[in-house]
Amino acid sequence: MAGEISFFLARRIPWAILTIFLASLLAFSIIFFAPGNPAEVILTQIYGNEPERDAVILFIEQNALDVPFIKQYTTWTTGLFYGSLGTSLRTGDPVLEEFIVRFPATVILALSAITFALVIGLSIGVLSAVRPHSPIDAFGNLIASLGSSIPSFWLGLLLILVFSIHLNLLPSFGYGGIEHLILPTIALGFLNVSKILRITRESMIDALSEDYVFEAYAKGLREKAVVIRHAFRNASVPIVTQTGLELGALLGGTVIIEQIFGWPGIGSFLLSSVMSRDYPVIAGFVLLIALIYVIVNILVDIIYIYIDPRIQPGGKTHA
């Protein structure tokens, strides 16, 4: 198996690196070619008024904003090999530091949302599959339909309205305690609940209709044992894949929820950087998010190999 994995990695990693570089180039060029002058935007933000012409020229010279694209991009990529992603024009701190400071908050939120989705999605999904067309299946259906159609930002506001403003039970913003995590987790994770619930139900129904399940019943095993030991194990492959994909997507998709709940993650910082055209931050953050996205996807594929040895990396089955 180790051989399989290293073969797989050898094939995937060069391509992953190329992808990440292209992604960063794309990000860097979008920002570079967009209208407007970062020096002016940033100085306006610092001083609260349009800066004097001389101040803009000074800032441009000091931050080397007047050199051509290729040169700026080359400087930036050279820096990458020394572990530097440049400096934020807005805060004056290294981009990497800005990212590292905020990334844990985003990871916590994403993990919390995926855990929430797994707990609710798996339990309702399994129960629905075991008892199709029962009230619990109907309930599961409702959750699945709602989850994939409620806008997360609207759900977030609704939760704030009910639980923070009217009931005064949970804080509407903040970072640190469990109580701060509850509302954003629900708002962010509800869509994932729906996806995991659907895929669990589908794969469990498939698994439960396989021959070996009938054999197990015939051997006199109790239902609980059959469901858990046999069917669920076989149904877990698509669920794990889906969870991995969701997690990857969540890490880059928390922007709106971070914004609503004042969550100090990478998403809200990236949004404000976009608004002030702080392009070292935008290019750096996009690069890092793409990097994490790719790593998560590779990890999912590796887990895939472990839980289902029949599957070769790349998705071909030779059962």
Add this chain to the structure above:
Amino acid sequence: MIQGEVKRGGADLLQSLIYDNFLNINYDGKPTPSRLVRSWEQSNDGLTYTFYLNRGVTFHDGTEWNAKTAEWFLKWCSQGPRKNTVAYSKISEVKTVDDYTVKVTLKEPFGAFIKALTVEFNSHVVSPTSVDPAWSTDGKIISFIGTGAFKVESYVKAQRAELVRNDPATGGGTLIDRISYRIIPDSHAGVSALRAGTVDIIGVSDNHASVPYELIPVMERDPNIIVETISYGRYQVVELNCREGPFSDIRVREAVNLALDREKMVKELLAGAATPANTVVSPRYPFASSLAGTEYAYNPARARELLDNAGWKVTGADGIRQKEGKKLEVTYIVPIGEANSESIAVYIQSEMKKIGIDVKILVLESGAAGAERNKGNYDMFLHHSYGIPGLPDGPLTGKYHSSAGSWPASYHDAQLDQLIEKAMATDADEDYSAAYLYSQEKHACMPLYDIERIAAYKKSVKGFIFSTSVYGLDLSTVRIEE
């Protein structure tokens, strides 16, 4: 606890608690002595400034404030991270005269030099031991060491800061022992936090209206919350393209100014918390006293008459005026992030429609908006104008002098240039006043309302006063009573 964002090196109000200004400013925008500098002199040629320092002040780490540290500080300003400030780029040399006197020589006379030393984000005095390498004149700040009333105990970037009272600095003045500073990026969340009792005071850490006016009624209904506002003379205005298009006609400019019911706008859309603005700058200042009596009054009938006179007639069924077959359509650029911009823009649009002007709103990211402004590609452009300390000179040199690079399409003419140049040379109230009166008579812009700074706090917070500068934060008089 306070809400706000820490921007290191920027206009960060939290830093006002940690650092003292080199010089202070009063409520009318005049430089005054500070805890660090007793007095100053300017040579007749405008090239040298002598500063006399106060004795007995130390930084949080015990470093003494004297000519040596002051000399380092001024050199650091001109060579270190603050060198992109125009005033500091004019410094040619700094010399110690005696233990408590320093002398600064400029490369060329620069009238605004003293004022630059009063503006918080340029004049916060940092300790030479807080840069890396220590005492280097181009070092980067690596820790928060100042002479201010509070020192930093801990700081978690983008989340929180804990400040404790710095005893030697207080002289019994500061009453609270510690400040827990929370960074809440969203203003609505800030208001909820105050109402839930998680924080004691909000809004004080932002120079713009960081608390939405719409939420003031909600807070005022809460018996445990006090809301206070203060004006620093910062007006939200619509700048008009006086160079080309419909607004190059002075009658059209006057018409739009008369067609806007500012009283109603402020009462309904801004919860009555702001004050309507009817002149280019606030006439309450001595440097704009000539504007008293020139205030715009709501008069849509007169506005229609002016448009008729200007040749824009209602002909079609849609009620939009036309002239020589061209419809009276104007583009209104709103940069993202301007306070209350969306609700005001929609209101202006509907008011202008009533007198036959079709306003197209264009919300742009601030960089893109700035690019259009620099090219003069707009008819109307939303702008938060200047407040103290940017007044009185800001709007004149920044917008209405023909050399104002960011505003080529604002109102410019040779006579206004002369008036502005005279005011800049004499720095006298009556000369500023004359320049402002002239721009008001030319209807250079469309003032909307006074952007007041808002603070809201729990009843248990006593003795809060706003600082004299829009960029400052002063909690020295605050105490907490349970």
Add this chain to the structure above:
Amino acid sequence: MHKHAFSRFEQFFPYDIKSLGLSTGVVASCIILILLLCMSVFPGVFATHDPNTVDLDNRLVQPGVEHYFGTDHHGRDIYSRVVYGARTSMATALSVVAIGVIVGTLLGLIAGYYGGIIDQVIMRIVDLFLAFPATILAIALVGLFGPSLFNIVLALSIMWWVSYARIIRGVVLQVKEKDFIKGAYLMGGKNRYIIRKHIIPHVLSPIFALATLDVGSAILHITGLSFLGLGAQPPTAEWGSMIQGSIAFMETAPQTMIFPGLCIIITVISFNYLGDWIKERSDPVRMEKITV
């Protein structure tokens, strides 16, 4: 081709209604979607007020006979704005999906049919876009080129074609292996003819199912970006920006937030129901699982 397409149509709507598996949900979804479509085309018929008329004397009025859904902070009728908002949302979401379908199908067909180096290049581009977080790119693009519905459609379309290209390529590869295609080759059929006659009919139904499901997802993306202030220019009625404008008033006047949100949910649910139903009905070639 017409004859063939007609037979697909028959497969969707055979005369035996019972075999369609029409649930109440599907029927309700169809009615809702037809209603929404009518609203989008003739909003004036449904609206009771001008959606953009500001009336500061009637701000934040509660729902009632005069204003079914109440009024917003400018005194505008929320019901009428929701009706006009349907046009905005439908038009943008359908454009995104349509562009995605056209570009994705074209590239997927080319990649799957021709294979070789062309396939490699196209699929690597697909991988590149898959490695790029969609929301992030959309925010960057829209934030920098200015907020507008056009830019939102552009930004989302750039991301949207990828899933179609992948699925179509998969379907084409499977169809290619079938005997009748091989037969057509042997008989000296031209490429274009084979694609038109034999491959397109097979990819139509999976595309149609996926596209219907995707409209809902596109509406969520568009309203989300609008909510961040990157979408419609004021005073255009758009559900996401209506919700954004309501935040300050959600406590005193929750109607400003509730109704646009409910409209989004109902619309998206309807598209999802319909999409699921079409997906179940049309499985001529075993599709790769469709997860959006």
